Amino acid sequence: MKIYNHENQMLHHPQSYFSRGKMRQPQEKPERLTELLKAPEALNLKIMMADEIGIAPILAVHDLGYVNFLKNAYSEWIAVDEDMGEEVQTTIYMPNNNDGLGILAKAAKYQADGSAPIGEHSWTSIYWSAQTALNAAEALLNDADHQNSNENKVQICLTRPAGHHARKSAAGGFCYLNNAAIIAEHLRQKFQKIAIIDTDMHHGQGIQELFYDRNDVLYTSVHGSPINFYPVVAGHEHERGVGAGYGYNINFPMPHGTDESGFFHYVDQSIDALKLFDPDVIVHVLGFDVYKDDPQAKCHVSTEGFKILAEKIQAINKPVIVLVEGGYCIEKLNENLQAFLSGFTAERTIDND
Template structure:
């Protein structure tokens, strides 16, 4: 279920996305393999134990409640400033779920766990082979350390970046999804050892609304290690690439020796969310410029919703990356 503007509708994060994306990747020459299980440790390096326990057990607890819905959907969202985490399941759902766009079903934990393992496996391959694409579903960049949101439960890109950092890499996360990667930003906001950058539709009137503004630069040790490049709705072509060039220059100045690309194909002109107007050909241009950094790259799938060119957009990006 998906609630937007007070109206219940079908969730746009549909399983059929996987088929379109896989076909698009294979058209670019990708060969898929099952992810390895790297265990809970790399996930717990980003997400605290009480949140992981919540994700694993909340649906079973919820299902025991008389009259409960099939999916966990909170009806209260605390501001969390100076407040206390409750014991009850309804209160905990509000505590750990930022919005109504992250319903938890019976197999959500399993899906999120293996999505994170997919990103970790791609990170391991990228270290040796130079680049790898992780077909992750559910996505991850709206998940904070202890809070789900926007179809996201575990922060796949952040988990991959932390794994690379733990093995000695200096990592930048470049998010090109149409929506700001607010969870990723929140995870690293007070840290200076991982650079976070996001190019997205201006959140003043676009999800996630409260994060992603240009003045958000990080705090404490992380001051200056976060760069947001919000764009006017329906920005296309040169306006987009001007922002991308700024991001790439910052990555070079940071001295990164690995990059995690949070790849949202929903910046496309025909995506249902209609935030930006990047063309299919632009995804190849985008990929070539990112590849021009000459860094090992983990390309982690984020958004991009069902529309006729979804697979073509991924083909364009991955082909462009290889043609650098």
């Protein structure tokens, strides 16, 4: 097992966000990563510092104008006048506007909702979150002779900010660059079929949109019903893909209040669909916001449940890259990640025997 992090991911520090008609205190805070990092340490597992892979794999998925916006938005924002807020945030949503007419027009074009503020150091963290994820993809791409196939079988990326809500050219839902899509696309250089399984509390509509017409990347998601729940505009069962991609987008929206056995009922169906696809690599978008006491939870997964989830992913017996994304019950992130990691290490010990 490999575990990746980069310290630059701590720099992004949102001050507020706007959701459901209220200005709110951020849940996506640097302390989340501090807590996550305690888990491998407690289990005596090594954490690798991610190397820089570069901007090219990011631009293979996202528009150049959008990436430039993420990079330069803050400096352009504070240069407008002294009345600007401390973070780039829009109250105007107009994706088709001309982005050449000022930072407010750019924000209206590239921020899809009020929950993706951009501060002074956000881009550094956003970029290094993608780099952290890309390290796992690179390890598989560079292992042509399978010399390291055992240690590359399970790779865990502690990524912050998360990615699955990010669109080709828009930020939203605490997400800026779509790390799962970036590594899936990057892996396609060598691997024919990539499956993304998303078990975050929220539907990853950014991933769905990016691969909606494709049959080389399967997207399957278990999430809270999007009726009156983020991302609101996508995540229903009837969204199955288009053209060649029809049937390669599989959503399992859970009724709000689903218990743990209900969650695993949907996870099992999601894994069954994934096995039929027979992918070369699995990308698992893991959200700890399905945890029963998480402020975002609409289902009731226990700490022990994350161990079971890891065992189920391991049992598919394919190389897996796990992206740790949502999870806002900060005081439980360490314990919940330990439970998840122990699901893999238990299996690994048996293998080694």
